[in-house]
Amino acid sequence: MDKIYTVLMVLAALILIYILWCFIEPFILDMDRAVLKRSPADDPSADKIIIRKLPMVTDGISGQPDLRFFFFSDTHAEWCPVTSKRLCNAIRKAHSSTPLDAVIFGGDIVTYPHNIRRGYKYMSDVSNCCKELGIPFYGITGNHDHGFDDNSSAPEFFSLDNTEIALTSHKDGTTVKLAGLTDSGRKNRIWYSRTPCKGSDPVILAVHDPDAFIHLDADARPDFMLSGHLHGGQMKFPFRIEFCVLRRSDKLPNMGAVQGVYNISGTSVFISRGLGCGILPFRFLSLPEATVVEIHL
Numbered sequence: 638m639d640k641i642y643t644v645l646m647v648l649a650a651l652i653l654i655y656i657l658w659c660f661i662e663p664f665i666l667d668m669d670r671a672v673l674k675r676s677p678a679d680d681p682s683a684d685k686i687i688i689r690k691l692p693m694v695t696d697g698i699s700g701q702p703d704l705r706f707f708f709f710s711d712t713h714a715e716w717c718p719v720t721s722k723r724l725c726n727a728i729r730k731a732h733s734s735t736p737l738d739a740v741i742f743g744g745d746i747v748t749y750p751h752n753i754r755r756g757y758k759y760m761s762d763v764s765n766c767c768k769e770l771g772i773p774f775y776g777i778t779g780n781h782d783h784g785f786d787d788n789s790s791a792p793e794f795f796s797l798d799n800t801e802i803a804l805t806s807h808k809d810g811t812t813v814k815l816a817g818l819t820d821s822g823r824k825n826r827i828w829y830s831r832t833p834c835k836g837s838d839p840v841i842l843a844v845h846d847p848d849a850f851i852h853l854d855a856d857a858r859p860d861f862m863l864s865g866h867l868h869g870g871q872m873k874f875p876f877r878i879e880f881c882v883l884r885r886s887d888k889l890p891n892m893g894a895v896q897g898v899y900n901i902s903g904t905s906v907f908i909s910r911g912l913g914c915g916i917l918p919f920r921f922l923s924l925p926e927a928t929v930v931e932i933h934l
């Protein structure tokens with residue numbers, strides 16, 4: 638009887654520690670760096686999606702990048718213990734070491750539309766910070782960014798939804814297209830087969846849900862892609878139950894691409910874990926993340 642009691646007590650203690658940690662983890666910001674190198678193009682006629690996991694910083698890449706971004710995603714501002722003040726401090730710090738070319742937001746301002754004012758306040762704080770530093774601030778729509786009634790205080794970032802802008806490489810003046818695809822939300826899902834880009838310039842595509850890649854025509858695949866949406870699983874379970882059971886409709890994570898840097902069929906992809914918490918206010922083994930992304934053409 639004593640043994641059973643001891644086992645139960647240990648189990649209860651472990652569950653308590655687990656729950657406590659799930660509450661604490663959303664407060665810990667992982668400010669990291671991803672170095673993306675352009676990959677030699679695969680056979681553009683190849684339909685098969687091939688995924689290779691890469692380290693956040695690939696060996697052998699040195700020197701000044703062509704472009705340098707600060708990328709964050711999935712604020713879900715209802716419960717985002719990484720406050721806008723902390724995020725702005727991280728932006729200032731990143732910009733002070735080497736100037737940033739842009740701050741890019743990867744979508745999902747809030748989880749529920751009625752909380753949008755809180756989300757707009759968060760984005761306005763980031764926008765003011767970017768203005769103060771003289772950094773352009775771009776953003777795209779996430780699958781939760783729909784049904785807002787109040788647009789009176791809409792965030793002051795430039796929307797990349799289904800549009801492109803031209804940037805210039807610091808190294809050799811090459812023109813690079815930074816483009817975005819909107820997310821139509823999950824109810825009336827629209828997948829796009831083309832990006833807004835035309836011509837032969839290298840393309841960096843910002844799109845909330847990385848599954849968008851699967852739906853692009855093979856000859857429309859970008860050179861680089863920046864995404865969020867998956868929250869790194871948000872709460873990790875054994876055997877990847879969070880994706881295999883709970884999010885079976887997400888294709889790329891079930892093929893192995895969840896967070897970090899990948900080569901996906903010739904495209905260099907970064908998938909952020911995001912900052913906030915969607916629906917459940919917990920994280921487990923999936924720290925909130927904001928990332929300096931360095932692009933090497």
Ligand SMILES: [Fe+2]
Pocket residue numbers: 711713744745779866867868911915
């Ligand atoms: Fe999200």
